[in-house]
Amino acid sequence: MQVIEAALGAFLVWAALHDVFQSVIVPRPTPSRYRPAALLVRRSWPIYRDRYRDVTDPGRREKRLGVYAPALVIALLSLWMLMLVLGFGLVLHALRDQVKPIPEDLGSAVYFAATSILTIGFGDFVAVGWAARAVAILGGASGLGVVALTITYLFSLYGSFQRREVLVVTLDERAGAPPSGVTLLETFARLHIREELPSLFARWEGWCAEVLESHLAYPILAFFRSTHDNESWVSALGAMLDAATLLLTVIDDGAHGQAKVTRGIGAHLVEDFSNFLRIASSGDAGVERSEFDAARTRLAAAGYALREPESAWAEFSRLRSQYASSLNDLARYLAVPPTEWIGDRSALRHGPVRPA
Secondary structure: OHHHHHHHHHHHHHHHHHHHHHHHHOOOOOOOOOOHHHHHHHHHHHHHHHHHOOOOOHHHHHHHHHOHHHHHHHHHHHHHHHHHHHHHHHHHHHOHHHEEOOOOOHHHHHHHHHHHHOOOOOOOOEEOOHHHHHHHHHHHHHHHHHHHHHHHHHHHHHHHHHHHHHHHHHOHHHHOOOOOHHHHHHHHHHOOOHHHHHHHHHHHHHHHHHHHHHHHHOHHHHHOOOOOOOOOHHHHHHHHHHHHHHHHHOEOOOOHHHHHHHHHHHHHHHHHHHHHOOOOOOOOOOOOHHHHHHHHHHHHHOOOOEOOHHHHHHHHHHHHOOOHHHHHHHHHHHOOOOOOOOOOOHHHHOOOOOOO
16 A cells, blocks of 8 residues: 555656656647646636626626736646645655654644745654655645746747737737728828838737747647737737738738738648637638628728739639638637637628728
């Protein structure tokens, strides 16, 4: 029985430390099917999301959904500490003959493990054998290490989150809130700054590369929501992809080269992250022909020279199909605020198409 207790305790300790190592230290996607952190996210988010996704007040809804990611960090720390306490408690209970006074039951051994891991050290239990002493010291070191790494992890998360949100916030005046690719192109034409579109697409190319790396390494970042109304990194990405696709297929002149590069890496980001989260594809491309024609009319009114509509529609549909379904599925999974062509926009689909 003591051998089984020690083996089970050692396994819990290993599982906790391995999960911390994979989640916090390794800066790349790691196998996550059976890791505690991945299981916690995969099981808890759909339940939490569905509880608040039908709230009619957008402000209240976003406030509730915005609590999830910070609370998840605390839940992960609590989970890791609980696993360590239970694991070391089982090991110390197996070594109870080396502890004075001898723990009366498993609860007392878990209590001794908790005081060691949390470095409280009341002294009511003392390890006297070399094995029990080694376990108590390892427990204290593990507790300190996990707390320190979690604090570092939190600072890293917020740094990446703030860098992500900078371009998202600056998109407000250009693309509206929620953002729209059509509105973005209209704004640049209205302000006579169409020549700045290449530099905008270049900045978003760098943004896509950084988000791709950071969000695959630390997937919890995807659940941190924007602090501004009607904004989301998914909607912003979709607006940029739609603007680039419209520029490539509908508009006869423009920054086609940089738009093509940005559209490519943006579609790569959507595909990779959707696959990483194992989001089931719905096959919904999102845009109807009537919506495309309405957008084309708006672009013509803004002063753009447009291509022939039939060939433009065919090419637009082909290019947008490369990312649209995954983008909509990702937007629905994360319950982002609906926008003109992205996400759960059932309330918008049959209404008039207008600037966001």
